[in-house]
Amino acid sequence: MEGNRDDLMRVIQSKYAKLSKGQKLIAEFILKQYDKAAFMTASKLGASVGVSESTVVRFANELGYEGYPELQKSLQDIVKVKLTTVQRLELTNSLVNTENALKGVLKADMENIRATLEKINEQTFEQIIDAIFEARNIYIIGLRSSNTLANFLAFYLNLFLDNVRSIHQGYSDIFEQMIKLNKDDLVIGIGFPRYSQKTIEALDFAKSRGAKVSVITDSLLSPLAARADYSLIAQSNMASFVDSLVAPLSVINAVIVSVGMRKKDQVGEIFNTLEEIWKKHDIFN
Structure with missing residues (x-):
């Protein structure tokens, strides 16, 4: 990702001398504050440096982009893995105010x-479902904010399948929990910016043991996807300092439903049994 940033900045620098006066102002702003520019509309970026929206669009064209949205996406792809929580908080203040937060x-x-609906690959989705049923054991790992997603997926798959293992950081080393991993197993990795280094290391370990690796992440350029046999892409562009995990959770819901539909008869029996247990032990109000 750092290379992507350097590449774009070098392009801007190489074209700087031939830019118009207004376009040079935009270039200077991006070179100094690309993390803020990435989340500005063309009109807002123009207003920030004192030029028109059309000048911003022409600047993007000069860099080889069809329009400003393509340039903005390149900037967002670069910064979203680099922003600290403090920087995210600053962006929240500029993107969302108290009155329109909801x-x-x-x-x-x-x-x-x-x-996500437009971009997700349905064939890859089906391949991951097949891999779940073909695996000897299924290991699920998602750390930090992605831990919630991993636990959700593991909780429901455990209702249908007997071979699901959730990898946690804390009570023992993650590699100890994966020590019996081999080529017959499947590892499902979940991670979004800022990517957990431990998750990446776990996927490297899985590859070294010959296991299949499926991931749910935000981009084919993510370090998780680079290590995966199958990648499900769920957009998680942030509107605040809080990670947006709505689309990833929706994709995980689809995985759970698809697995359940393939085991429809068993699932019916399982939930009938669970209802009896829940009723007997007053699990629900």
Whole structure:
């Protein structure tokens, strides 16, 4: 990702001398504050440096992009893995205010789901479901904010399958929990910016043991996807300092439902038994 940043900055620097006066102002702003520029509309970026929106669009064209949205996406792909929590908080203050926090975040999450629906590869999805049923054991790992997603997936798959293992950081080393991993197993890795280094190391370990690796992540350029046999891409563009995990959770829901549908008869029996247990032990109010 650092290389991507350097490549774009070098392009801007190499074209700087031939840019118009207004375009040079945009270039200077991006070179100094690309983390903020990445989340500005063309009109807002133009207003910040004192040029028109059309000048911003022409600047993107000069860099070889079809329009400003393509340049903005390149900037976002670079910065989203680099932003610290403090920088995210600063962006939240500029993107979402107290009055529009509810609608702003909900709209951003809706956009993440819409984009995921457009981009996700259905064939890859089916291959991952096949891999789940073919695996001797299934190891699921997602750390830090992705731990919630991993636990959710493991919880439901454990209702249908007898070979699911959830990898946790804390009570023992993650590699100790994967010590029996071999080529007949499947590891499902879940990770979004900022990517957990331990998750990446766990996937490297899985590859070294010959296991199949499936991941749920935000981009084919992510370090998780680089280590995967199958990658499900779920958009997680942030609207605040909080990670947007709505689209990834929706994809995980689809995985759970698809597994359940393939074991429809067994699932019915399992839930009938569970209902009896829940009723007997007053699990629910």
